[in-house]
Amino acid sequence: MDCFVLVTSSLVSLLLLYGVARLSYSIWLKPKWQERLLKHQGIGGRPYTLLVGDMKEFVKQITEAWSKPIDLTHQIVPRVDPFTLDNVQQYGKISFCWAGTRPRVIIKDPELVKEVLANKQGHFQKPPLSPLILILSRGLTTLEGEQWSKRRRMINPVFHLEKLKGMIPVFAVSCGQMIEQWKKMTSLQSSCEIDVWPELQKLTADAISRTAFGSSYEEGKKIFELQKELITLTLEAMQSLYIPGFRFIPTRKNQRRKKLDKDITSILRNVIRRKEHGMRTGQARSDDLLGMLLQHNNQYALLENASGAGGMAIEDIVEECKQFYLAGQETTASWLTWAITVLALHPEWQETAREEVLKVCGKELDYEAISHLKIVTMILYEVLRLYPPVIALYQHTNKDTKIKEISLPAGVDITLPILLLNHDPELWGDDAQEFKPERFSEGVSKASKDQLAFFPFGWGPRTCIGQNFAMLEAKVALVMILQHFSFKLSPSYSHAPYTVMTLQPQHGAHIILHQI
DSSP states (O other): OHHHHHHHHHHHHHHHHHHHHHHHIIIIIHHHHHHHHHHHTTOEEOOOOTTTBTHHHHHHHHHHHTTSOOOSOSOOHHHHSHHHHHHHHHHOSEEEEEETTEEEEEEOOHHHHHHHHHOTTSOEEOOOOOHHHHTTOOSGGGOOHHHHHHHHHHHGGGGOHHHHGGGHHHHHHHHHHHHHHHHHHHTTTSEEEEEHHHHHHHHHHHHHHHHHHGGGHHHHHHHHHHHHHHHHHHHHHHTSOOOTTGGGSOOHHHHHHHHHHHHHHHHHHHHHHHHHHHHHHTOSOOOSHHHHHHHHHHHHHHHHGGGTOOOOOHHHHHHHHHHHHHHHHHHHHHHHHHHHHHHHHOHHHHHHHHHHHHHHTTTOOOHHHHTTOHHHHHHHHHHHHHSOSSOOEEEEESSOEEETTEEEOTTOEEEEOHHHHHTOHHHHOTTTTSOOGGGGTTOSTTSSSSTTSOOBTBOGGGOOTTHHHHHHHHHHHHHHHHHHEEEEEOTTOOOOEEEESEEEETTOOEEEEEEO
8 A cells, every 4th residue: 555655646746747847848948948049040039038928018018109199190100019119129120029938030021021921831820829719710811731722722713803803883882872871971061070980891891791792781791790799809808818718618708709609600601501502593693702602612522522622611611701701891991991091181192093083984983994093003002001901910830940041940920010011211211101102103013122022912822812802992992982072181080090900090080071
C-alpha cells in the first residue's frame, strides 16, 4: 500500500510539474524566445509583458484618441489607429508588438506586404479565429488550404464582371428608392439635414438583399436585420474579458446569439431549397447571386463527381450567403459614406464629378456609360486611399518562414497596416494627406511612387472576390446621388473616423442636402 501511495504521489507530482512547465513555456519562455529572435534581426518592438502583452497600452491610446473629434482634415491616422502609428514611429517600418502572448509583426513596406499576400510558400494564413467570430459565417474568407482553393474555384464565376453587369438595374432600383425618400424630405424647403451613414447602410443592405436573393428579397432584409443584431452581440462579447468556455453558459445574451444564428440558418436553408426547386421547375430566375451560385455549384458537382470531390453541401451555401452580407454590405456603406463626406468638403470636385455624370450618363444608367466615368473612378479610388473601409490586413505564420531576409517562427501574427501605407508621404508624396483624385488619372499602378503601394482589395490569390461588385455598386449609388442632389457638410458634422469592423463616422455623417 505504501508503495502504491508513493507511486501515485510521484505521478501526480510529475503531472503537476509537466503542467507548470507547459504553462511556463507558453506564457513566458516561448514569447521571450520569439522576442529575442526578432530583436536579433534588428526588428524593434515593445518588451513582452506577462499574459497581457500590449493590450493595456492599446486600450489606453485608442480610448484617448476616440474621446474627441478632430479638425476637418484627412490626416486621420493618429485618431483611427494611434497604437500602430506609435509603434512604427518608435521602432521602424518593420516592428513588433504583443497581442497577449503572441508577437505581432507590423510590416509597413509595400514590397514585403506583397510578398506576404502572394504567399508563394503557403506559410501564411488568416490568424486563428475566435469561435465567436465563426458564428457569423464560416464562408470563403475563413477557409484555408485546399478547402479554400476548391471553394474559390466554385464561387469565382458568380462574381465575374460579365455576370455582374446585369445587376446594375437592380442597384439602380435600390438607390432609386433612397433618392425618392430624400426628395420627399427636401420637398418643402428644397434642402434638409440628413445623416447619410445609416441611410447608406440601409441602401447597401437593400442592394445585397435584391442582388443575392432576387424574389426572396423580403426574406433577405429579414436576414440582414437578424445578422446585424448578431454582429452587435458578437462584438460586445469579444470586447469583454475572455473566459474559456463562457460562451456555452446559458446566459441571456449567449442564448440570444445562439437563437439568432439558428434563425438565420433556418431562413437561408428555406430560401435555398425553394430557389433550387424553382430553378428545376423553371419558376425561378438564376441571375441573382444565389441563383448563379447554385447553378455553378451544380455544374461543378457534375464535373467533379467522377473524382468524388462533389460540390458544396447546403450548409456550405448557407455560410456563403451569410458572407454576402458580412463582406459586401458594411464595407460599401463605409466607402460611400466617406465619398459623400469628402465631396461635401470639396465642392469643386463634387461639381466636376456631377458635370461628368450628366455629360456621360445623362439620366440613364448602363455599364457602357459607367465604364467611361474617369473622374468618378478617380474620386472613388482617392476616397478608398484616404478612408479605406478595412484599415489593416492580418496574417499568421503556420510554419517557420522567411520574408526576404526576415525569419519568422511559426505562431507569429502579422499586421499589414493599409491605412498607414495609404497616408505615407514616402509612397504618395508630400501631399499624401490631401484629397487629390488626379493622382489616379493614369490608373492605380501609376498613382504612387511605388506601384505596389495600393491594396484596396488585397493582393495575390486571396484578392477580394467581390471587388467588381463593390465598384459597380459604389459607382451607381454615387452617380444617382450626384444626378439629383448637391450637398455640403452640416454645421453639426463632427469629424471622428474610427473602426468597428470597418472605418465608420463615430458621430454620424451629417450633410445638408439640396435637391437639384
